[in-house]
Amino acid sequence: MGFIGNAIYLAFHPTQLRSIIQWKVWHNPPHERNAKNDTETQIICYKFLDQTSRSFSTVIKELHPELLLPITVFYLVLRGLDTIEDDTSIPLETKEPLLRNFKDFLTQDGWNFTGNRPEEKDRELLVQFQNVITEFKNMKPAYQAIVKDITDKMGNGMADYCVKAATEDASVKTIEEYDLYCFYVAGLVGEGLTRLFVEAEFGNPALMKRPELQKSMGLFLQKTNIIRDIREDFDDERRFWPKEIWSKHVNEFEDLFKPEHKEAALNCNSEMVLNALEHVEECLFYLAGLREQSVFNFCAIPQSMAIATLELCFRNYAVFERNVKITKGDACELMVQSTQNLNVLCQTFRRLTRAIHKKNTPKDPNFLKISITCGKIEKFIETIFPSQNAEDAKRRVSGELSKEELEKRKAEAENKSDVFFLLAIMGVIILIVAGVMVAAAWMLGARFDLAWQEIRSGNFRPPAPKSLTHNEL
């Protein structure tokens, strides 16, 4: 859709337009990047950030200044690693040591890599990687250690995967393997980020003691992408849906895309969504541990986008035919709701959970399991933000009124006396005015005694004027 297409679409979808306007007009970044004092290498790093990621660069650039650069560097390092792994033109003998040793390049001044094929879209990042290294070395040693450690783990994880792919079948078979794959791709990032947040004192240190929480954060995002991208990945000959799940519904993976297996494909899709939804409670729990607004926004936006994407993909056959995406308006609405506080975000999660539940069908073998998972998410939200309490219930039984009710009653009583007072004043004024008028009339010669007599004898109306009979002359 070009600009015109967008304009027409929005003209017929005013709520979408409203969300976009709301986001653009009212969103105040918690921290705005001060670009004035940036060094040349920093400017280059931010330029690469914009180029390599559209979705992440906005949220990263609103981060607290303390973490802005470390997370930018962290992102670029991982992106560099990814660019080597993705490039199928690099032979395994070259690729494996590159991936395994990538962590050491981070401290080698001037290191860069020109061995990517020209069509690799982030090739330029590695060609000019010395700038990232300069900034890496400027970071606090604690941050350096974290980024290096995650780079080490991820580089080795990727190398293992490449070796496996070259020697044997690397397709994802069990759900356990699926989780492990998602952990290497996204869970590790979550671990690195969490350590950075806690190190900067923007996250509750207890987050480090519950590693399953940050793991769920990463897995939820990655699994959502895998569900959404099924068609694109299939066309690129990649398969991430675990055989343990799809084999329950179809015999061959290709069958998922055949119209005659539409029902089976939908049931398989819903089981994949069910598998992803199981992470939601832990994601919300994790978000409750964040203490700084920009860090909260940074984590919450992708999460709400993910559940909205899941809602869009759930039992939606279009995902097997083409790429589906949430609309710009919905994305803006979600961003508004993800940049306030956990309570607002939870309401969004509840709304989307219910929307999934509304599309759930008893034909699906996992119908009840999905319903149970949705209910659990709702119950979890109710435990963090209770809407009822025992004190109110006790007061109701004892007939006592709660503090708010008492105040309300008091306010009502005050209002009532105010109204009476006003009415009384008005009554007095009316009496005075009436008195003055009567007195004035009497002065001018009004005969109240005659009027009184007439009324007593039952003549409430003035006598009708005698009809003038017009006698002909």
Add this chain to the structure above:
Amino acid sequence: MSAKRRNLELGNVLVVGGCGFLGWHIVDHLLNFPSETDPSSALPKPQGDARFEYPTLGSRYPDYKATVSVVDLRTTHNRLPGANYYDGDITSVESMMKVFSAVKPDLVIHTATPSVLDGNKKLLHKVNVEGTRTLLEVAGGEHGDWGGKCKAFVYTSSSSVVHDTQSDLKNVNEEWPLIRGRLQKEYYSETKADAEEIVLKYNRQSPTNMVTCAIRPAGIYGEKDTTVTYKILEHGSQASPTVLKMQLGDNDNLFDFTYVGNIAYAHMLAGHRLLATYDRYESGQGGPLEHERVDGEAFNITNDSPIYFWDVTRAMWALIDRIVEPHQVWALPEGVLEIVGGLAESVMGLFGKTPRLTRRVVRYSCMTRYFSIEKAKYRLAYLPIVPVDEGVARAVGYVVESQRQTEEKKAL
């Protein structure tokens, strides 16, 4: 798996109402599931249908060590091999004394109650309140020595004791007050609350210092269930496709449905803890810490996974091949239904009948009603073992196969 299963020693157990729905399951647990090991007491279960395949109960619940006796008004049905059965009436001291001197129980599990659907007020009060009091007093040794000492008493209360049958309940815990008198619209709940209070007040008050506690299940269902599953399947099999599509309310209301086996299991955990508490007191050690206490306490027991009310209903219907898809649903708003229900009640009332659609039914289908089980998780180490979906398959499978067998017999 079986090597890791925990042992639960319960001594000499008397299950009061052991031929009822919950009581039968408690006995089945205590005897380590003769329903799964003894073909003569196997439950009807459809064969060759993957929807009704599930792992055994015995492999997941604890290994119980107990001597089991049952007392019930009539013990001719719902019997299991391995338990001793006694006919008895809990409202009669004499009858109970006889049973107690024969059984000499360490632990009493009291599940006896008339059905909720039975509106007979006099009977409800007599059995639930008077019967419970008599039973307690006999167990506590107040009516004379029966030749033993009962240490612990577990009472099956109901989560409805904190519910006025009208309001929404969201994640409600045991701190909520009992609802009685003017606010309580359901007499059954009133009697359950009275009885629960009597039981909990009786904790360590008897001559024998017997300890007591109460279990409050919510939305009990499972094999042999004559209320929830039965009603839902009755409607599902009899209603026309159009009626089946009608949904009272928006179906965003979460409701607790609890598998009967999990409730039975909670009774055993409570009994086990009570016996340990009793020994603690008797040996002169101090009582348990306040936040770990089980004696004198009530516990909500659920599956800890509330479900949208109509989803359970439709899942049950789907298992009898009556599928209502989301796009076919005709959601009727509660406000309108209240009026229709009210009208139906008053018109039918003129003829002395009650309509299918009453205001009570409407409210029940539209209300949110689920409980917190944090207390039971913490103090009883309770966790639901059988998930809701498996419970649904079990409950429906039982009905489907029983009906098939009955029809087969008829055909012969």
